[in-house]
Amino acid sequence: MSHTPVPPQRRANARRMRKAMTDAELKLWNELRAHRLMGLGFRRQLPIAGYIVDFACPTHRLIVEVDGSQHGLTENSSYDNARTQRLQLDGWTVLRFWNDDILKDIDNVCSHIIRTIGKDLP
Template sequence: MKPYNKNLKQVSRDLRNNMTEAERLLWSKLRGKQILGLQFYRQKPLLNFIVGFYCPSANLVIECDGSQHYTIDGLEADRVRDEALGELGLIVLRFDNGQVLNEIDAVVEMIFDVIHVQLESPSCET
């Protein structure tokens, strides 16, 4: 199990109950082991962060980014976060909300492709 801040458990529960429209749509495609039979978790605490979606079998984090992520501060915070998650051996995929809402099939295909490569990699823990 990857390390996480236990103080984030309630916050992650609140986020699961208040997902954005883009997060709900993406979750409808990830839940129930629809992609290669793999389990995804939503609003999962990892380190001192809460990631949008997490697939431990593929060492993959998926984020749906709203407009706040495209400010100078938001981009820097995401860079720091992605670097910290990368140090745990995780790959972070980021999609903006518009991509998810308007191009969901392409988003799911990209996720599938990344997972497929990850599962073939000898460094991936399955």
């Protein structure tokens, strides 16, 4: 995996975000961490292609983003789309889930992740 440099400010931001997760991020992380989801290895706040992604499963090149309501704003949505396209160019699959989906239906979120990764399993 080639590494695009991550600016020091963005890297510091990732460290801060690892310590102050949202309720939805924490709930999802409790399902993903320590290989709890079908033995898959996920990392959180991982630098990829100059961005910091919420969660990544490097083995399957899967990124999971947790979006709050601010991501629905046009300017943020445009940024998210450009970011997703850049990550996809590097061969990553990007899944996005709204906070409410994670908080209210974590089982379906986890099932979707497993189905997506299942397409890549040998």
